[in-house]
Amino acid sequence: MTDTVAARPVDPFDAHALNAAQGLDPVDPAFRHVLRISALFNMLPIAIGATLLDMFVVREMDGPYGLLSVLAWLLALLAITAFPARRAQRWGFKIGEGQLRVARGWLFRTDTIVPFVRVQHIDVGQGPIERWFGLSHLVVHTSGTHNSTVTLPGLRADLAAAMREEIRRHIQTDFA
């Protein structure tokens, strides 16, 4: 955290270097599969819809038949194969020193710190795709209106539970 990131720009295509430079731990590698499958569920209907539009509308109008389909499927392919791994690598977190730090994104990177004593309550959630890979996500609620929930996905279920216990202990000691 103390080393100046700006002085030596980190290679934007090496996400591990980014997290390391900022003193963050990466999320579980299996998280990229979760992202990939949810991208699949999101992109497939869009690509199919674009193809149908192409077949039934563009062809009728003597438009550039095929262009839309090819573009949609290319985009879907990229979103499913290339992006999830990169997106997963750009999530980073650090727990300790009485605070939780969560960072995400590259183009628009947000690095959030929540002190444990400020946490109102904690959720550990698990969706069906996450359950498949044994992952959970941790949601931390604060009383602020901005950032009242901070979500950290891609944690092994046991790690998420351990983190919840750790944070809960702090909440208890603060209010006791």
Place this chain on the structure above:
Amino acid sequence: MTGSLAALPDDTAAQSAPWQRLHPATLALAIVRLGPRTLNFLPALAAIGIAGKWVYVLPAFGAFLLISLVTAWIAWARFRFLVGANEIVIESGILSRQHRTIPFDRIQDVSIEQGLIARALGIAKVGFETGAGGDKKDEARLDAIGLGAAQALRSTIRAHRGDAVPAAAALLGRDDDAKTIAPAAEDRLLFVMPPGRLFIAGLFNFSLAALAVVAAGMQLFDDLLPFDFNIFNPLDWFDLAERYGFEQWIVAHRWIAGVGALLSLLFIGFASGVLMMVLANWDFRLTREPRALRRTRGLTTRTDVALPVRRVQAAILVTGWLKKRFDWHELRLQSLASDGEKEKDHQVVPFGHLGEIDPVLAEIAIHRPDASQPWEHSHRIIAAGGLFGALCAAAGGAIAMMLGQPLGGLGIAAAALIAAASLFSARFHSWTDLPGMVAIRRGWLKPKTTLLPHASVQSIDLKTDFILRPLGLATLVFGVPGGSSLGSHEIPAIPLAAAQALRERILAAGARA
């Protein structure tokens, strides 16, 4: 329901104090409220009428009124409350009964509100703020009891809280060592708005919002008006002049018609500003009570709100580019409780000099940075958003002009204006770190200074993006309890190292709390 009484935790209180009902005048209020509700029933009546069964319209309407009144009466009869020694118990509901006990310890503030009719009837609506957060609908209220009873109830609760240890305050993590907020011994008047002040404030409150309403009304009722005169139409001013034989003179001095239209425009703007200010802030009084700042105000609807001092999260000073010249400022306090349904923060000084605001700030242990305080500026890159918008406007205008639409020139002119404004106001973003507090300034047209105690900060975002990162900049966004109508608290585009250092300092202060 008497059976449930025995189950009350505080049995003695239940015996010593009798159950009370709401003021009977509440029923009169219910009748008044029927007026607007009848509107919902009108389509049904119209449907009956259109179906050709005009005979049934009147009986249906009568039945509707009767049922509404009977419902209101039963609701009144089935609502009762009890003020015990340590808590207030409210039982309500016609079919499904609701039994609610609120310990006095948990009541953060008691608000008293009187509408126009309620004032005529001498009754008031009493709301209990428990800090349960969020939903206003779920809040306990007595709607309505006599004004005297309401004030007595509040002093009972206040007296109770006076002895009690401030239990709930610690939950909010205020830094108690740094700012000892000793309970004030007695009530002190902090700020009032005399009529003269209201008038000046109203003049600065110049608003053309009412103008739109008047203009729309004139359009709509043009034929119905007893006079054929549209004050916004210069041609009408010509006609007026003609009638009085000014015709020759006016043709020679055409501008006089324009001046007439402009003058009436200005008059409406100022008059509506003064009217709105007087309606909202008539007899404005801000008093310091043992644990709260109490504000009463309003001409038609009088509200009485107590804002617990320990729950104040941040102070926001708002002024205007012209107001600032005359040293007029507005003070808003952000608190966990929201101010009524509409506003998220509490306006505690609507219009005052800094010399009057400072004592109020001192009551909540916040101090304004003095003139010698060095301020650090945000990078000018924050104008980029506005510049991009200007670019889009210019491009749109240029395309329109190329397509042969001369009005596209307006787009280009607007783009120049937007660009200039965003470049200029970017210079006014600055921040400074005071002991235990960070101050953020922004805006030129409407300068706004936020005084944010470190202890109020719940979380901090450090944001960078593809524009800020190459410049070595970052934006800090603070999560603060309670909302503000003036947006989130952020320091945009400051050097990354400074942002990281500031974040660490603030979090270290928070950890001590």
